[in-house]
Amino acid sequence: MTVKHGQTADERTGRDPGHDDARPAGPEDRRGLITELVLDRGSVSAQDLSERFGVSVMTVHRDLDELQRQGVLRKSRGVATAQPSGTFESNVAYRRRVNTDAKKAVAAHAARLVEPGASVLLDDSTTAARIIPHLAALPPLTVATNYLGALTELSRIENMHVVALGGTYDVQHDSFLGTTCVEAIRSMRFDVAFVSTSAVTAGHAYHQEDRIVAVKREMVAAADTCHLLLDHSKLTRGALHRLLPLDRFTSVIVDSATPDDALSQLREHDVRVEVAPDAG
Amino acid sequence: MTVKHGQTADERTGRDPGHDDARPAGPEDRRGLITELVLDRGSVSAQDLSERFGVSVMTVHRDLDELQRQGVLRKSRGVATAQPSGTFESNVAYRRRVNTDAKKAVAAHAARLVEPGASVLLDDSTTAARIIPHLAALPPLTVATNYLGALTELSRIENMHVVALGGTYDVQHDSFLGTTCVEAIRSMRFDVAFVSTSAVTAGHAYHQEDRIVAVKREMVAAADTCHLLLDHSKLTRGALHRLLPLDRFTSVIVDSATPDDALSQLREHDVRVEVAPDAG
DNA sequence: TCGACTTAACAAAATCTCGTGTGACGAACA
DNA sequence: TGTTCGTCACACGAGATTTTGTTAAGTCGA
Structure with a gap:
């Protein structure tokens, strides 16, 4: 099985750092x-x-x-x-425990693209949400999102201007979707947006769900610059709905575990790729 | 800056409903x-x-x-x-610890006005939020609100259709306000709305904050029936901004501790008053 | 009907959370 | 420059939550 235990739960052990071979198992x-x-x-x-x-x-x-x-x-x-393939891949609960390290690294790198005072748009992805702790350091910032978990986290940061995009709640994604959300985005303008997706192939970004695609597209359209956050696992897959061609993004940020051929493949499509260094 | 740790927890009293006179002092x-x-x-x-x-x-x-x-x-x-006077009165944190029993009673009574399958609108008041536990029993229901705390609570209920009104986050109220919110409400229609306010006198409802008034007005306008939730402490005060005349509400629900003269005063203004029995 | 799979209910155990105090350290005032 | 005030980092303990197993009572399929 070769499980790389990518510590989902933070260290709950505490004492006795010496040996834990098998049974922490929460x-x-x-x-x-x-x-x-x-x-x-x-x-x-x-x-x-x-x-x-x-x-x-x-x-x-x-x-x-x-x-x-x-x-x-x-x-x-x-x-x-x-x-059946694909349908579970867009669950918060599932996504949240996968590739945590890669996401952290990508998010940390992405955070550096945020200027003080900027207006930032985050989609309902766990990767984008990981940017938030970094954002806490540089208010006053305006941050908008449709991701409930992120909203809660943002609301606790002082001096942070938080905007909720409305919409109908979706349990699978823990976020707000639908016309209301799309309309809300349409009536705003952002300096920078961070978007993720579940699959990338052949110069296009894909996602398995229709209503998510609708929202993400609107997000890209509403931002002056827009960055696509990926980890290497996304680069080998496809999904049902085409989101956008990759050159619509200002940059594509991937983690350092991305294989070289995948990188060069991306670059062939005229995409500006940034590789995030491992988290320190 | 400093990231604030957890919200003030809600009631942590638990058992021992009888008497607490002096020293538990949480x-x-x-x-x-x-x-x-x-x-x-x-x-x-x-x-x-x-x-x-x-x-x-x-x-x-x-x-x-x-x-x-x-x-x-x-x-x-x-x-x-x-x-300076008044500014604290509209704080969630402050409001949440005042007149809890009265609010519970009012909320319980209000919940009986919700038909199965209805679309419900809740404002950003702690009283309205207390309806939620009662709503859990009768999905499928559509519930919309701009109150972050309520959204979180609603999101945990299964088979519940939850809608977030968007808007700019306001720490004082833990809710989303502003044009975005007003616009969102304007584009929807609800069977029933539950609204609260901080002061009632002379046949009118008042609130000390402008932007809150704007949202509440829109809420009343967007609902077929609309109920104003009050506890007796609200009936002796005034506040800066006039919200609406009381006869715009389908009914006004107050707790049983409301003095008789206050009740008759309300009725003079052609208001349909309902007195919620004490919580059981 | 039989035998497996499921669920419900209760109690015990492990864990986490929260409130609190202590002492060390830095900042502000005089 | 010393003194007082404020904050940080850590530890401790009570209380609440979560996790788990057991037992018993359903359900479902063959």
């Missing part, structure tokens, strides 16, 4: 591992999972119920089955 | 008392407060910092000074 981690297993093997039985993680079947059921609620998998009489 | 209560003291005496020293409540000076400092952040008072080298 429920969050376990669910992450279950997800990978199911995604990898197509389906796994609850019984199997129970033994594998050394927890009761009840606990496994609870995990599976939660993952099912998040839309990551389906469960039916003892077996967890992977969701 | 920080919330203590801050309430500090507020009263400062409001009453104009200014109080940290030293004084430390002795009066039997806590360390450090703790007093933390209290004062928090209250200052909430806009209730100012603090400078050991003394806390009252904020």
Whole structure:
């Protein structure tokens, strides 16, 4: 399996830094591992999972119920089955625990593009949201987003001008979408926007959901400069709906784990690529 | 700058509904008392407060910092000074700890006016927000609001259709205001709206803030039926900006502690008044 | 109907959160 | 320049939340 445990939960250990070989395993981690297993093997039985993680079947059921609620998998009489490709990839809950380090690095790099006093637009991506802590250092800033989690985080920063784009709440993304949102964006203007997407191929950005595409497009249109935030995992995939050609973005920021051929492929399409150095 | 840690937590009292006379004194209560003291005496020293409540000076400092952040008072080298009159009255943090029981009762009563499947509009008042737990029982419902705290709470309810009105974030109210918000409301239509305000006299509702008035007016206009939620403390005050005449509301809901003369005064103005029974 | 899978309910355990104090350190006042 | 005030960093403990297992009572499919 070769799980690179990309510490989803921050260090909850505390004391005894010496040896932790196997069993910290909070429920969050376990669910992450279950997800990978199911995604990898197509389906796994609850019984199997129970033994594998050394927890009761009840606990496994609870995990599976939660993952099912998040839309990551389906469960039916003892077996967890992977969701048809793509549909789970746009879940906050799922996205939030994937490639955390890469996202942090990209976000940190992106934050440097924000001038003091600027108006900033963030989309409903976990990557864009990771910029926020960096933004805290340079108010007065205007930051707009349709991502509920980000709004909550922003609201706690002092001297920060926070704008909510309205819309209909979407559980899967924890964000506000729809006409209301699009209209709201249309009536504003931003210095810089940070947008992410789930897939990039052949000089185009893609996303598997229609209504998300509509919002992101409007975001790009409403900003003077617009940066696309990616991690390398996005570069090998495709998705249903075409978002925009990459040259519509002022720059595309990727993490340092991006393979060279992917980079040169991007550059072929006249895209200004920036590689974010590893987080320090 | 400094990132502010968590919101003031909501009721953490829990059990023991009977009597609390003197010494449980959570920080919330203590801050309430500090507020009263400062409001009453104009200014109080940290030293004084430390002795009066039997806590360390450090703790007093933390209290004062928090209250200052909430806009209730100012603090400078050991003394806390009252904020110019009125400005603190519209703070979430301040409002949230006043007349909790009355608000609960009013909210519970108001919730009965919501039909299953209805579209509901809530303003940025703590009273209106208290309706939410009752709403959880009857989805599918559409609920719109500009109150961030309420949005967060709503987002956790399953099968609930949640709509965010956009706008510029306002720390004092923990809500979104401004043109964006007004425009968003204007483009929608609701079955029922629940609105509160800070003062009622002479057949009119008042509020001390301009931009809030603008939003509330639009809310009333956008709803087929609209109910004004009050507790008795609002009936003896006035405020700067006139909101609307009371007969614009389908009904006015008050708590049972409302004095009789206040009730009859309301009825004189052709207002349909409903008295919410005490919470059970 | 049988046997598995599921869920509900309760209690125990692990964990996290919050409020608080202490002492060290820096900043402001006199 | 010394003294007082304010803040930071850490630790401790009570209380609340979350996580978990167990037992018992459903459900579903064959």
